[in-house]
Amino acid sequence: MSLLSIQTTSLLGISNLVFLVLVLLSCRCFVGTKVYLTLLSKPWFKKFYQYHCWYWWGFIISVFLHTLLAFLLFGLPFGN
Secondary structure, rough: OOOOHHHHHHHHHHHHHHHHHHHHHOHHHHHHOOHHHHHHHHHHHHHHOOOOOHHHHHHHHHHHHHHHHHHHHOOOOOOO
16 A cells, blocks of 8 residues: 555545535526525626536546545455
8 A cells, every 4th residue: 555545545535525516516406596696697607607517527537536546445345
């Protein structure tokens, strides 16, 4: 188990959190709320909002790599 592998796993965990926040902040579930409608009138939020699907892809890839690397480093949690 190398230090680089552990650091990479940690960085992927942090990227999981970052992408999760991006997904939640650009979530379409909030359409209709007063705060969301106010934000949607701002040009910077429209630009941020249009990349919502890409944030999902980043999150999914980050979680997959994080899980794969954790299993390779530490093994399966319920294995013998």
